[in-house]
Amino acid sequence: MPRTTPAPSAVPETAGAFPVTVDVVALTVRDAELHALVVDRLLEPYRGQAALPGGFVLAGETLEQAAARELEEETRLTVPAGATGTGPWHLEQLRTYGPLGRDPRGPVLSVAYLLLAPAFGLPAAGGDAAAARWVPVGDTGAGLAFDHDHILADGIERARAKIEYSPLAAAFCPPEFTVAELRGVYEAVWGTRLDARNFHRKATGTPGFLEPTGRLGGGGPGRPAELFRLAPGVDPSATVLHPPLLRAGAS
Amino acid sequence: MPRTTPAPSAVPETAGAFPVTVDVVALTVRDAELHALVVDRLLEPYRGQAALPGGFVLAGETLEQAAARELEEETRLTVPAGATGTGPWHLEQLRTYGPLGRDPRGPVLSVAYLLLAPAFGLPAAGGDAAAARWVPVGDTGAGLAFDHDHILADGIERARAKIEYSPLAAAFCPPEFTVAELRGVYEAVWGTRLDARNFHRKATGTPGFLEPTGRLGGGGPGRPAELFRLAPGVDPSATVLHPPLLRAGAS
DNA sequence: AGTAGATATCGTCAAACTGACGACAACAAC
DNA sequence: GTTGTTGTCGTCAGTTTGACGATATCTACT
Secondary structure, eight states: OOOSSOOTTSOOTTSOEEEEEEEEEEEEEETTEEEEEEEEEOSSSSTTSEEOSEEEOOTTOOHHHHHHHHHHHHHOOOOOTTTTSSSSOEEEEEEEEOSSSSOTTSOOEEEEEEEEOOTTOOOOOOTTEEEEEEEETTSOSOOOSTTHHHHHHHHHHHHHHHHHHSGGGGGGSOSSEEHHHHHHHHHHHHTOOOOHHHHHHHHHHSTTTEEEEEEEEOOSSSSOEEEEEEOTTOOTTSOOOSSOOOOSOOO | OOOSSOOTTSOOTTSOEEEEEEEEEEEEEETTEEEEEEEEEOSSSSTTSEEOSEEEOOTTOOHHHHHHHHHHHHHOOOOOTTTTSSSSOEEEEEEEEOSSSSOTTSOOEEEEEEEEOOTTOOOOOOTTEEEEEEEETTSOSOOOSTTHHHHHHHHHHHHHHHHHHSGGGGGGSOSSEEHHHHHHHHHHHHTOOOOHHHHHHHHHHSTTTEEEEEEEEOOSSSSOEEEEEEOTTOOTTSOOOSSOOOOSOOO
C-alpha cells in the first residue's frame, strides 16, 4: 500500500537510495616488504578476478561493523576490538568512492577503510572469496576489480604519509617491539633505507612515542635490542610526533 | 512486477540501500578570524535550527556535483570548476558519517566535504535554507543540527593540520596575495600569532610554494608588499612543503 | 675457546634550521 | 618633515639533522 501522504519528517522521495559497500585496504609488513590483502572473487561481476576484501553494508550495521564483518568472512582476519586505538591493528576510514561509473551493476557507493595489521595475521579464504592472500604492493598495476587499484593506491599513500606525523607505524608491530623492527616498518612502507643510528636517536628521542619496557628481545644475531611499547595514552590518529619523522626528499 | 530471478550480476537483495546526503564544511578567513558557513533549516527535522549546508544526493549525480549543487542552492556560493586544483577555493572530501543514529528519519549516510574559500564569497539564502551566513568558529558549541557540530570540528581540524604540510592556505587567498595575507590565514586558522619576519623567511624560502609576480600590492599604511601567487603546477592535495610550516607546540 | 660477522647503542661534528629580535626601507596621515 | 605602520633583510644562539666513527653484545663457525 503506497503512502500518498509522507510523514512530515521523512526522507524526500526525490532522494536517491544507494547500495553501499565497504572495501578494506589491509596492509602489513612481511619480509621487509609492504603487502596488501586481496581476495579472488567468487561471484559476478569480476568473478575470478582479484579484488580488495569487502561487500555490501547490511541494514542495521555501522560502516565499521560492515568492514570488520566482510574482512572476517572473506579472509578470517579478525580486527581486535578498539583497533582504532593504540597498539597493533589500526582501522580508519579512508574515503568514499562513487556512486557513478565504478560498478557495472549500477550506481554503488563504496566506503573504503584502511587497516594496518601486524604480520602475524594470516588470511584464509571464506565467504564470497575463493582465495585470500597478501601480495607485495610492488607488484604494480595489480589489476584489481572495480576501481580497487585506485583505492589501494590511495590507501598506500595515506599510510606512507601518516607514519610521518603519527605513531601509526607501531600498528604494524606486535605489542612490544624493538627499534629495529619499527625501523623495518618505515623502510618497508616508504621503500627506503634509513640510518639505524639516526633513526634510533629520533624514535627514542621523540616525546610521547616509545616507552621502554626494560626487557630485551633476543633471537637473531647481534646484540639484543631493548623492547619498547607505544607510550600509553597516545591516540595514533592524532598528530603527536614533534618533530615528525620526515621522509627524505625535497629539501 | 517483482523479479523472482535476479540477473546474474545484480545487487543482492540482502544489501541495504541508503539515502545519502552531502554536507559541506565551508571555511573562510574574515577579519582575521576563521569562519564557517551555516544555514538555517527551512524543513523538518531540525526546522529553524542552524546546520551545515547540504542535502540529499540525487540519482545520476556525483558526490562532488551534489556538494556543489547544494551549496549553490542554499547559499548561492558557486565553487569554481577545478576547485580541487591550485588557487583560491579548494574542495575535498572530508569523511563519511553514519548510517546509524545520526538522523531521526532513519539510517542516512552523509558524505562531508571540506571547502576552503576566499573571503570575497558572500552567501545568500535560497532553496531549503532560510538564511545563510558566516559564523566565527570561536563561537563554540555552535549547536548545529544532526551531528554537524562533530563534522564541523573534524573539518576545522583537517584544515588546521593540512596547511602545515601543503600549500592549501593559499586557497583562502585571492589569486595574488602578499606574504602578510598568507600569514593572516595561518594566524586565523591556527588561532596563534606568528613572527612576521620568520614567517616571511620560511614562506618565501620553501621551494615549490610561492612565486613572485614582481608587482606590488599597496593600499594600507606601511611599505607596500610584494605580490605572490602559488607556484605553478603544485597539487595542493599533495604534501609538498619541505620543510613543513609546523604549528608551535610540543618540542 | 676463539674468532668472525652481525646488530644495537652511544658519540661526534659540520651543516641546516628555528625562534627571537635588531635594523632599515617605503608607505600613509598629520 | 615627522610620526606611525608595515614589509623585508640580517644577525645570532640554540636545536635538529645527516653522515659516520666507536664500542657493546649477541650468534655462528672453526
